[in-house]
Amino acid sequence: MKAFFDSDIWWSFRSSPVTVISAIVAAVCVFGAMLASVIAPHNPFDLASLQLMDAFKPPSWEAEGDPVYVLGTDDQGRDMLSAIMYGARVSLMVGFCAVVFSTVVGVTVGLVAGYMGGKVDSLLMRIADIQLTFPSILVALLVDGVVRAAVPREVHDQIALFVVIFAIGVSNWPQFARTVRGSTLVERNKEYVQAARVIGLSPLRIMRSHVLPNVMSPVLVIATLNLSFAILSEATLSFLGVGVPPTQPSLGTLIRIGNDFLFSGEWWIAIFPGIALIVMVLSVNLLGDWLRDALNPKLR
Amino acid sequence: MSLLQVKNLRVEFPTRRGTLVALDDVSFEIAPGEVLGVVGESGAGKSMTGAAIIGLLEPPGRIASGQVLLEGRRIDNLPYEKMRRIRGREIGAIFQDPLTTLNPLYTIGRQLVETITTHLPVGPGEAREKAIGWLELVGIPAARERIDSYPHEFSGGMRQRVVIALALCAEPKLIVADEPTTALDVSIQAQVIAMLKTLAREKGTAMMLVTHDMGVIAETADRVAVMYAGRISEIGPVRELVRHARHPYSQGLMGSIPPLDRRVERLTQIDGAMPRLSAIPRGCAFNPRCPKVFDRCLVERPELLDAGTTRASCWLYAEGGAA
Amino acid sequence: MRAAAGSGATPMLEAQDIARHFDVSKPVLQRLIAREGRRTLRAVDGLSFDIPKGTTLSLVGESGCGKSTVARLVVGLYGTTRGTVLFDGQDLSQARADSTQRSRMQMIFQDPYASLNPRWRVVDIVAEPIRAFGLLKDRKAILARVGELLTQVGLSPLDGQKYPHEFSGGQRQRISIARALSSNPEFLVCDEPTSALDVSVQAQILNLMKELQQRLGLTYLFISHNLAVVRQVSDRIGVMYLGKLVELAPAESLFERPRHPYTRALMEAIPDLEMTGRQRIPVGGEVPSPISPPPGCTFHPRCPLANARCRVEVPVMKPALDAMVACHAVEEGRG
Structure with a gap:
């Protein structure tokens, strides 16, 4: 721990105010979302507590506002602040799982392609190239469409979350694969790997214990930047109505709902979830940018 | 008068763990037409001395004190633009890797002609003829045909020859060459050294030759400065230094070079390694590795002292010596 | 000392006409467009030597001569295109498959920062x-x-x-x-172990390696471009040029009487620390590309002794007193 506070990473973190602020903002977002069920003022999914009388209340500082609903309520009388916190939880969860999915697939493919080389490399990388030629939203829509057609509606609602995670994850892994393959090609020719080969270690063991730890820094950067991208993708899908099921609204779902009332005066229903989304994505992105610079020895 | 004078040069690198002193109290002179060799192990500060002179210290490194004088004029405090002009016209630079000096997008002819017309009062046609002349001089076969490559x-x-031509074509008075032959194979190295030597002699150009290869220095230089941990530990005529080094470090350095003409059972070795800049010992920086260390070395840092034919920063040569 | 040292006639390592070619062709598509054929880099092209137990064989040569490829061939990091390597009398691929045999060979690399x-x-x-x-x-x-x-x-x-x-x-x-x-291990392959080090540290490492050899009875294959270093550690020395051995001789003999014109040129090229004032005549030209080496003796474009025969006929290694030399001039007594 002491070593960490003495390290260059901590130093570069501390000396960049933008990074510190975005870290704090990101932390607030994450905690707010994770602990939504504990700290949110209302439970927007508890149908019993919903009062249609309270529908379309503007934020509390407006003339007709109600201090109980700080950011106002939506068409069904749900507290916006609480809905945003629950929605952020879904968004973050989907984004995080999607990134983990693409990281695991991408790193494995990249490692094997880079280390094995030859035909294996060509085959895996051509698949990645083909994957990259499809816009990720298109891939996600395609996956979602196929699943919708294949399974009955009730089942679909149950697995919808996993479908979204898979759809977003599968469209992003080539980026990881390419980066890891590049670093692996460099590491593979380094002499410490050759020394392990002279001993006769199996390729699997060399990849796992020697190459993998040395190609992970760029992966960390891409994963962070990808998290914000995945959150945005999820929001886009949910906005288009093919994302998470309406029973578990994410930020994207909230924005879609709000979009219907945007021009009838109830602006807060769309704007606040939108701001929450922007703040979350921006802070994660800034963190990713910093991480990229901090881990790049050339810029140090 | 000396062509180049370096006086008490001190280069610092501010870091968050404190200021590192990369060069400390470095002083030497180079006379017109003289070749000064600068040797030392990696991290001794030899390349940094060259970079400080030509005003190309890598940030955050900076000259903290001391002076660099070219023909009596200070050049260490000039603005970037002025220094850039001096760098082409009066001081030529040759680096280890020729690719960093040459612009890959322009033909070598264009780069040579541009340098010549910028610094000398000649037209483009005449400059091109001059460029061909230089390429022939550095031993590029069929220079007239290859100038547009x-x-x-x-x-x-061949690239390193082009770099040398580029450094020489504005006819500078001083060349700072940093490991000019290190990236080359021995047989090519020999060709390039022979050429540099001839050119320096014919054109009367002075040269500061920075290298870790004592053999190259012995063949080329008139005088040698040996550097250790950011300071000059010994300076003197090349013959004296190679044969009768005075400083214990220079003695160890010379002894550890494997001889070509005989097999020795055990090479002389200097135990340990050069200290990091962040942990330079008190007193003489060499004291933990020195076989002749005594009390004074541990507390007081020696200046360059008269040691007969050379000058060495070692208390053995103080009045009264080790007594 | 180990029993292995100096016992029996089986050398620690024996290489018989080993070669390693690399395919350096451009990708198929580019090749078709540019109408180029396949291109082969003959990094090592027919090398034979043996290393008796407890001794050091050094391979010297300039960059691109294939010496590091040989180092990787004899520990199995690369497979051979042609020829056989015997490790203690056993075929290398068999020896590599057996972990006890494999533990008897080890390698030391050049770059201390990457190894x-x-x-x-x-x-x-x-x-x-x-x-x-x-x-x-x-x-x-x-x-x-x-x-x-x-x-x-x-x-x-x-x-x-x-x-x-x-x-x-x-x-x-x-x-x-x-x-x-x-x-x-009993057999150590050392690929330029000191060339990235400062000279005083190089002396430390060379001393250490010699000491370990004496103490443990090790056999070394030592790869270096530095003749002076090689002289300090070797029992025998092989000089390589463009993937081939041009001279293989006991260390002292090589330095006392270098026979091949390239060996002489290499020695001539080393800067003289003793400053006896002798005028060096550097060898002209540069090492040709190993992708399209010159016909005949590959050294002929740079050789002062080259004649018509050298330009067409590839010389083979022939005994010359205690050494083996691949040179028509030496064979004919023109040297």
Whole structure:
């Protein structure tokens, strides 16, 4: 721990105010979302507590506002602040799982392609190239469409979350694969790997214990930047109505709902979830940018 | 008068863990037409001395104190633009890797002509003729045909010749050459050294030759400065230094070079390694590795002292010596 | 000393006409568009030598002559295109398949900054071969052995807890040597082990390697471009040029009477520290590309003794007193 506070990473973190602020903002977002069920003022999914009388209340500082609903309520009388916190939880969860999915697939493919080389490399990388030629939203829509057609509606609602995670994850892994393959090609020719080969270690063991730890820094950067991208993708899908099921609204779902009332005066229903989304994505992105610079020895 | 004077040069690198002193109290002179060799192990500060002189210290490194004088004029405090002009016209620079000096997008002819017309009062046509002349002089075969080739069309050895031509074509008075032959194979190295030596003699150009290869220095230099941990530990005529080094470090350095003409059972070795800049010992920086260390070395840092034919920063040569 | 040293007639390593070609063709599509054929780089092209147990054979030559490829061929990092390598009388691929045999060979590399995994502690780096070959099982025994090895190469057992970046180049090379010794090898391939080091540190490492050879009866294949270094460590020396041996001779004989014109040129090229004032005549030209080597003797464009025969006929290694030389001029007595 002491070593960490003495390290260059901590130093570069501390000396960049933008990074510190975005870290704090990101932390607030994450905690707010994770602990939504504990700290949110209302439970927007508890149908019993919903009062249609309270529908379309503007934020509390407006003339007709109600201090109980700080950011106002939506068409069904749900507290916006609480809905945003629950929605952020879904968004973050989907984004995080999607990134983990693409990281695991991408790193494995990249490692094997880079280390094995030859035909294996060509085959895996051509698949990645083909994957990259499809816009990720298109891939996600395609996956979602196929699943919708294949399974009955009730089942679909149950697995919808996993479908979204898979759809977003599968469209992003080539980026990881390419980066890891590049670093692996460099590491593979380094002499410490050759020394392990002279001993006769199996390729699997060399990849796992020697190459993998040395190609992970760029992966960390891409994963962070990808998290914000995945959150945005999820929001886009949910906005288009093919994302998470309406029973578990994410930020994207909230924005879609709000979009219907945007021009009838109830602006807060769309704007606040939108701001929450922007703040979350921006802070994660800034963190990713910093991480990229901090881990790049050339810029140090 | 000396062509180049370096007086008490001190280069610092501010870091968050404190200021590192990369060069400390470095002083030497180079006379017109003289070749000064600067040797030392990696991290001794030899390349940094060259970089400080030509005003190309890598940030955050900076000259903290001391002076660099070219023909009596201070050049260490000049603005970037002025220094850039001096760098082409009066001081030529040759680096280890020729690819960093040559622009890959321009033909070598264009780069040579541009340098010549910028610094000398000649027209483009005359400059081109001069450029061909220089390429012939540095030993590029069929120079007239190859002048319009791009850098990547030359081999490593040929590229380094082009770099040398580029450094020489504005007819500078001083050349700072940093490991000019290190990237080359021995047989090519020999060709390039022979050429540099001839050119320096014919054109009367002074040269500061920075290298770790004592053999190159012995063949080329008139005087040698040995550097250790950011300071000059010994300076003197090349013959004296190679044969009768005075400083214990220079003695160890010379002894550890494997001889070509005989097999020795055990090479002389200096135990340990050069200290990091962040942990330079008190007193003489060499004291933990020195076989002749005594009390004074541990507390007081020696200046360059008269040691007969050379000057050495070692208390053995103080009045009264080790007594 | 080990029983292996000097016992019997089986050499530690025997290479018979080994070759390694690399396919350096452009990708198929580019080749079709540019209408180019396949291109082969003959990095090593027919080398034969043997290394008796307990001795050092050095291979010298300029960059691109294939010496490092030979080093990788004899430990099985590359497969041979042609020829056989015998490790202690056994075919190399068989020996590589047997972990006991494999533990008898080890390699030391050139770049002390790339040869140690930066994410591992020194103790784990040195212990890796011990664990891989299952030489010791007990954690305490492994730690003790690593401490012993570190002491043997002039480091402290406490250094085991540090990471590679905390060491200087020379110390890292010592760690590399400790790792190589940890499987109790008899045969060490050393690929330019000192060329990235400062001269005073180079002396430390060379002394250490000689000391270890005497103490442990090791057999070395030593790769270097530096003739002066090679002279200090070798029993026999092979001079390589463009993937071939041009001269193979006992060390002293090579330096006393270099026969091949290229060997002489190499010696001539080394700057003279003694400054006897002798005028050196550097050899002209540069090493040609190994992708399209000149016909006949590959050295002929740079050779002062070349004649019509050299330009067409490839010379083969022939005995010349105590040495083997591949040169028409030497054979005909023109040298």
